[in-house]
Amino acid sequence: MPADTPDSGLPRPGAWLQARLRPHRKWLLGATAAGLGATLATVALAGLIAWAVHMALFAPERLPLGMVLAGAAVAAVLRYALQALRDRAGHRLADAVKRELREELLEAARRDGPVHLAHRAPSGAWVDHYLRRVEDLTGHYARYLPGTRMVILTPLVLLLTVAWLDWLAAGLLLLSAPLIPAFMALVGMGAEQIHRRQQDEENRLAGHFLDRLRSLDFLRRARATQAAREAVVAASDEHRRLTMRVLRVAFLSSAIMEFFSAVAIGLLAIYIGFGLFGAIDYGPAGSLTLFTGLFILVLAPEYFLPLRQFAQSYHDRAAALAAAESLAPLLQPAGGPATAPPGAPDSPRTAVHLAGVQVQYPDTAQPALHDIDLQIGRGEHLAVTGPSGSGKSTLLALLAGFLRPAGGEIRVADDLQRFVWIGQDAHLFHGSLRDNLQLASAEPVSEAAMNDALARAGLPVDDPQLPDGLDTAISEGNTGISGGQAQRIAMARGILAGHPLWLLDEPTSALDEATEAALLDTLFALAAKHDITLVIAAHREAVRERASRVVRLAEGRVESLA
C-alpha cells in the first residue's frame, strides 16, 4: 500500500498517525520496556507465591517464608511501579504528539494567512479541530499503540514460562488466545453492520435534544415547550431502544472474551487438578507439582489481561483515524513560490504598484487573477468592483499580503507595510471595547484618545448602544453588538492604529442601505481628513459613487478603469 494517495498528496490517516509518532518514539519504547519489565516481575511474583505454598505444604522446614514474602513484595512493588511508568510513558507520548500538533496548527494559520485558512475550514472548525479532534488522538497514542506491543509481548513471555512448566497447559492457553479475536471479529462485524444501518437515525435522535434547546426561544413563543419536552423524552426513549439493540450485540463480543478467559482458567485448574491427582497419565501431566500447578494458575488471568485491555482500546484507533483524516489537510502547506521582499514603487506618489500579477488557488485550474497591472496613488480612494467571484477579495488579500502571487510583482511603499483591515464582519475580540481598541497599538492608548477615535468613527462613547462605555463587554460572536456598530468600532480601531493605508473588503454588504450610507459618509470624510489611501472591494453603488476611482474586475482581469 503506497503511503501517499497520488491525487490529493495527502498521506493516508494511518501513515499520518505513524509519521506524527516518529519524533516521539522514545516514549513508546519506554512504555514497551516498562510493560515488559512489569510482566517479568509478575512472573517472579507468581513463581514466589507458588513456591512458598508448595514448600509450606511439602517441606516446611526448608522454607525461609519471611525472605520469600519479602522477595515477592519487592517483585510486587516493581511490577506496579513499572506499570505506572508504562501508563505514564503512554500519556507523555500522547501529550508530546498533541502539543506538537497544536503548535503546528497555530503556525499553519500564521504562515498561510487568512485566505488559505478560510479556504480549508471556517474558523469555528479550526477551533474544534484544535481542541477536540487533536484530543481524539489521546487514546491512540496513550493506550492503543503501547497496547499493540503488550498484546504480543506479555502473552508471549507468559506462554514461554508456562511452556517451560508444562507444555500441555501452554498449548491450552495458546489455543484459546487466537480464538478470542476470531470470535470477537465475527460478532464485531455483526455489530458493525447493525451500527452502520442505525447510525444516521441515531445521530438524528442524539442531536434532537440540543436542537430543541437551541430553538427554545421559538418553542416558547409558540407555547410548545411542554410538547417539545415530551418529544425530547420520546426521542430519548427511541434512541435508547436503538442503542440497546446495538449494544446487546456489541457486548456479546466482550462476553465471548470473558467466556474464553474464564473457561480457559477453569479448564486449566481442572487439568492441573486432575493431573496432580494422578487421573491423567498423558504427556507432562504426570510431572506436575503443586508449585508448577499454582504457578500456572496464578499466571493464567494475566495472560488474558492485555487482550482485554487491547480490545477496549480498539475504538481509540477508530477515533484517531477519523481525527487524522480531518487534521491532515489543515496542515498541508499552502505552497506558492516565496517571493523576494518587494521593493518600494519607483515614484514616491505611488502607494502600491502591481505589475503582471497572477494568483492561483491550489485546487482550481483557472487563475483567480490574471496579469494585473495597477498603480494606486497616495490618498486615492479606490473602489474595486465586479460580480462575485471576479477576484475582488483576492486582490484585496493580495494587497494585504494574505496571499502570495504566483507571478508578477507587488511593490508597496515602505511606510505602508502596516495597514488597517476591515472585512465584511469586522472581528471584535472577546473582552471589553477598551481591549479591542488597545489592539490597534503596541503602546498603551489613553482613554481620551479612545473616546476621540470612537467619536470620529461615529459611535461616541456615551452612545446608549455602549451601555458601559469603554467597558462594554464584547462576547463570543459579537452578541449584543449590531453589524453597523461593529464596523464603527473597527474604524475607531483603525484611527488609533494610525496607518495611512486602509483595505476594506465589502465593509457594508451586511448592512441595510441607510446604515451603509451613514457609515460610508463617516469613512470617506475620515480618509479625506487624514490623507488615508483607501482600497474598498464592493459591489454596491453607494461605494462607487463616493470613490475617486473605480476599477472593475471580471473573471480575474481588470476590465475597465473609470
Add this chain to the structure above:
Amino acid sequence: MTDREYLQRLFRARLGWSLLAWLLLAVTWISGIVLLALSGWFITATALAGAGVLATLDIYSPSGGIRAAAVLRTVARYFERVTGHEAVLRILADLRATTFRQLARWPARSLATLRSGDLQARLTSDIDTLDAIPLRVVGPMAGALLALVSAVAIALWLAPPLAAAILLVAAAITLITAGLAAAAGQRHGRRLVQEESDERVALLDYFGGLPELTAFGRLEERRAALARRTREGAARRLTQERAGVLGEQGVQLVVMLTTLAMLGYALHAYAEGLISGPVAVLLTLMTLGLNEALGSLPGAWWRLGESLEAARRLRETEAGAEGPEPVGAEPVELPSGPLEARGLSVGFRADRPLAGPLDIRPEPGYPLVIHGISGRGKTALLETLAGELAPTGGELRWGEQDLTTLDPDTRHRVIGYLPQRVRLLDDSLAANLRLGRPDLPADRLWAVLDQVRIAPLLQRMGYSLEYPLGEDAGNLSGGQARRVALAWLLLQDRPVALLDEPFAGLDEATEAAILERIGPWLEARQTVIVTHAPRRMPAHWPRLAL
C-alpha cells in the same frame, strides 16, 4: 436541597434497573473470586491427595463448581452491562426532560447565552457525566462492597477472624489510597474546565481575527501566548493524569501486598494446624481475586467528584429559572387588550435609554411602521413591546394589566412576536408550522405558505409538508426560512403581531406580493413592523422614525 439530594431524587425513579445492574456486577466479581479461590483450593487438595497426604477427595464436585463459576461470571457480566446501560439511557431521558423543563423557565435574555457553543457543549457533557453515575460510580462501590462482604464471610467461615481482619484493613487502605489520588487529581479539575473554555475563546479570536491580527502586527504575539497557554494546560492535564495512574496502580499494589500478607498468615495458620493446606491457598487466591473489585474504586471515586461538579453546574440551570413552566394547555379566558405604551423608553440600562419616551398604541387597520438606521433601538423596542426586555421607563399595558407582570403563557397568547432570526426546528415543514397548534389541517398550512409566496416554489421542487428542514433549516435558503417563520406567525391567531424586518433579503416584487396577501391579516390586529425600507409599506400605514 443539596447536590446529593438532587442526585437522589434524580435516580430514585430508575432505582430498579440500577439495583439489578449492581447486583449483577457483584455476582460477576464474586464468581470471579470464587473461580480463583476454588481453583486454588482444588489443585492444592488434588496435589495433597495425589501425594497421599489427603486420604479421600471428591474431585468431581469442585471441578463442577469451577465450571459453574466460569459460566456464571460470563453470563452475569453480559447482563450487567445490558441492564447497566439500560439504566443509564433511561436516566439520560429523565435528565434531558428535567434540564429542558428548567431552561424553558429561563428569562428570555438569559436564553441568549445558550447560543454559545461552549455552554451547549458543557451542558451535554455534564448530562453525560451524570447519567453514568449508577453505572460508573455507585455500581463499582456497591459491587466492591458486596464482593468484600462475601470474601469476609468466607474468611470468617473457614479461618480464624484475623483473616477477615486482614481483608477489612486492606479495604480501608484501598479506600484511602483511591480517595487521596482522586482528591489530588481533582484539585485541578475545576480549574481545567474554566481554562478550557477560556482557551476556546482565545482560539476563536486567533483563527477568526487572523486578518486583524496580521494587519495590526499582533499575530506573532498572540500565537506565542496561545502556544504558551496550551503548553501550560497540557502540563496541568499531565499532572492530573499522573494522579489517576498512581491511584490505579497504587490500589493494585495494596491488593497484592494484602495477598502476600494473607499468604504469610495462612501458611502460618496452616503450620499451627488452624486451617488446612487447601484452605490456606483458597484464602490467598480469594484475596488476589479482590483486585478486580477494589481496583475499580479509584475510578469510581474520581468520577464521584466529577459528577458532583456536573450536578452543581446543572443545578445552576435550575437557579436561573423563573416562574412556572409555560404550559401549552388552553387556560382561563384571555384578558382583553389593547396593547398600549405610555412614555415608554427602551434600552439595556436605565440611565442610557436607546429610544424613548414613546407613546405607542397601534390600531387595527393601521399597522405601525418603525424605521431608522441600525443601532437606534428598533429591535430593542420590539423586544420590549413583546415583554421580553424590561422597559427602562414608562408604562406598558395590556388592557387593565401591566404587560411586564403578565404570566408568560398569557403573554404569549396575546403577543405574536417574530424576531429577525427564528431558529426553526430540525423537523418537517409541517411540524414547524404546526408548532403550538398541532391540529391545524394541511390545507391551512398550504394556504399560508401560498400567502408568503413559497408554496409554488416548494411544489415545483416536489417538496411535501413532510419535507425535512434540517438543522437550523439548512435545507432551505435564508430567505425561505424567514418566510416559513412568517407563515408560522400567520397561523397563530393572536391579537398583537410584532414583526422585525420580516422581508429582509427579499426583492421588492416578492415583498410587495407577500404584503398584498398578508395585509388583511396584519390589519386585523394590533401590528408593529420594523423595517429599513418604509417606502415599500402601504402609504396609509402610520410611520414612526427612531
